[in-house]
Amino acid sequence: MRAAGEGCYLFANCTGGMLAVHAAARGLPVAKMALYEPPFESPPVSNDYMDRLRALLAEGPRADAVELFYRESVRFSEETISYFKQHPIWDAFLALAPTLVYDLALGIDYNPGSDRPAAVDRDPDTGDRWWRQPTVDIHRM
Known part of the structure; x- marks a missing residue:
């Protein structure tokens, strides 16, 4: 991503979508993302x-x-x-x-109730939310 320079575009599927969101939230130079089925809203699994x-x-x-x-x-x-x-x-x-x-x-690292600062939420050009239904509140990542 750094080699692509500022404002790179990401397309990611499944777990790659989770990685892309975490990367953008941590400040990597992402201009836009297209994510297909990032499993942030997966059903909970047992403790073991x-x-x-x-x-x-x-x-x-x-x-x-x-x-x-x-x-x-x-x-x-x-x-x-x-x-x-x-x-x-x-x-x-x-x-x-x-x-x-x-x-x-x-x-596990994704917790909708956490107080992580939002680094990604809306498309800077259009103001549209990055996510479609079901909505994930990126402000709480």
């Missing part, structure tokens, strides 16, 4: 979820960790998980399994 996920990643097989993530964090149905296990994308999910802890860590 991270420990179970880390244990599954350490012990293997990765498929168990991926299934836990999709079942308890993303809330996919068993039918949807079974579908993905038969799909060619499943191997990519397994390869990325060690990164699942970062998804949760970023989500």
Whole structure:
């Protein structure tokens, strides 16, 4: 981002969207962002979820960790998980399994009730909110 200079534009999907918001909130030179499904509004997981996920990643097989993530964090149905296990994308999910802890860590870091100062909220050119429904209050990041 620094190499792109002041006012870079970001497009990010899923966890990348959370990273983009955190980067802009911490002062990196972002002019505009387009975010697709950043999971800030994900359903809460159980208190022991991270420990179970880390244990599954350490012990293997990765498929168990991926299934836990999709079942308890993303809330996919068993039918949807079974579908993905038969799909060619499943191997990519397994390869990325060690990164699942970062998804949760970023989500834990986001707390709508915190007193973090707002660094991003509205498009400086139009005044439009960065977010569409559901609205996330960036002032509280």
